[in-house]
Amino acid sequence: MLFAPLLLLLAANHADANLIKRASGFAARQTKSLARDLRVAFGGVLPRSDAQHVIYCKGSAGALAQAASSGAASGTTKKPTATGTAPGLTATSAWHLTQAYAGANFFDGWEFWDTADPTHGVVNYVSQADGEAANLVNVNAAGNAIMRVETTPKVASVRKSIRITTKKTFDGGLVIMDAVHMPTGCATWPAFWSNGPNWPIGGEIDIVEGVNDYTNNQATIHTGPGCNLPSDNPGKLGVSATAVLGGTDCAAATSGNAGCGMRSPSSVSFGAAFNGNGGGVYAMLWNSDGISVYFFERGSVPSDIDAGAPQPKTWGLPMGHWPASTCDPWKFFYKHVAIFDTTLCGDWAGSAWGSSGIPGQEASCAARTGFSTCEAFVQASGSAFNEAYWEVKSVKFYNTTTPL
Numbered sequence: 001m002l003f004a005p006l007l008l009l010l011a012a013n014h015a016d017a018n019l020i021k022r023a024s025g026f027a028a029r030q031t032k033s034l035a036r037d038l039r040v041a042f043g044g045v046l047p048r049s050d051a052q053h054v055i056y057c058k059g060s061a062g063a064l065a066q067a068a069s070s071g072a073a074s075g076t077t078k079k080p081t082a083t084g085t086a087p088g089l090t091a092t093s094a095w096h097l098t099q100a101y102a103g104a105n106f107f108d109g110w111e112f113w114d115t116a117d118p119t120h121g122v123v124n125y126v127s128q129a130d131g132e133a134a135n136l137v138n139v140n141a142a143g144n145a146i147m148r149v150e151t152t153p154k155v156a157s158v159r160k161s162i163r164i165t166t167k168k169t170f171d172g173g174l175v176i177m178d179a180v181h182m183p184t185g186c187a188t189w190p191a192f193w194s195n196g197p198n199w200p201i202g203g204e205i206d207i208v209e210g211v212n213d214y215t216n217n218q219a220t221i222h223t224g225p226g227c228n229l230p231s232d233n234p235g236k237l238g239v240s241a242t243a244v245l246g247g248t249d250c251a252a253a254t255s256g257n258a259g260c261g262m263r264s265p266s267s268v269s270f271g272a273a274f275n276g277n278g279g280g281v282y283a284m285l286w287n288s289d290g291i292s293v294y295f296f297e298r299g300s301v302p303s304d305i306d307a308g309a310p311q312p313k314t315w316g317l318p319m320g321h322w323p324a325s326t327c328d329p330w331k332f333f334y335k336h337v338a339i340f341d342t343t344l345c346g347d348w349a350g351s352a353w354g355s356s357g358i359p360g361q362e363a364s365c366a367a368r369t370g371f372s373t374c375e376a377f378v379q380a381s382g383s384a385f386n387e388a389y390w391e392v393k394s395v396k397f398y399n400t401t402t403p404l
């Protein structure tokens, strides 16, 4: 793979060459994000023609300046107050819509990533034109955006898949994603997430993520040095998560890039169970309190969200929260783009092929499928990917007229 030698080089530079050799899912989770780093780090030098790296290159100078100035201040820096009267502001919510991706024009605001998967999955990410031609991308009769994986019965190596990134960046606010279906099943590794330039300096927020047959979402942040959790006790953090995964040091360089993850208590928050329940709504709130992720299963979505007038203060405990007191949300996160992807096998789903004992994964995928490797299963089992699709009703970005 193109990225493999570069991954080795970067790992060596970080004096942690063992990082990429560990076989556990934990290490896989680490290398997965390290690979994302490479996408950014080498975006300007690799011979690629996609527009993706242009966003990062453009953003990096200002982003670095912002990081430097934030770093000079002590404590949590405040964002400038937003000004003006926003359209869409209602009497019942301080939040107003700034961007909406929904319906027939859903895909207009996204770039299609059509180069190699930085996380080493057995996928071929295709352009919008190629995706439409292969019936992998469309807006269905219900007005929902569909992103599929190729289901050709047998393939020699990789399956076509889709990865998209918002053209616009954001620095704080509220993101609400409503999906009725997400990719699931052995070999799949879907995610809805955001990240900034110059990874991990611009930060990464994994809002929806997991692999294989998982039923409980794992939300995770990855940052530059200096961002921590004050505790690994969910009760003390004020979250509904049942477990903090990866420890309390969220920095890539000093924690071996485990990141700070949190597992949802909801067994319908991810995968087949999410789909069976009609999906649900994820919200990511990024303000001066820190970063928070909320999940609402279908049937329990707050009416203020349905009304387009969100009131996060009324939502109760988030499933995940990374407080500003120990991780300045304006220093460790900036200029984020939102991303959907579905990869197969690769650094996480492939490494976890033989793992069990995670909610939804009572038996390993090796045991369930009878295939000893993830890659062999992918290549031989097209119909297994009939459920490996996103069906997204909307992604909406909200902002406030009061300081974030």
Ligand SMILES: *[C@@H]1O[C@H](CO)[C@@H](O)[C@H](O)[C@H]1NC(C)=O
Pocket (backbone or CB within 6 Å): 082, 098, 099, 169, 170, 171, 172, 173, 174, 397, 398, 399, 400
């Ligand atoms: C909210 O407003 C701030 C300040 O203008 C801006 O930096 C940020 O990107 C906005 N966020 C969203 C989600 O619109």
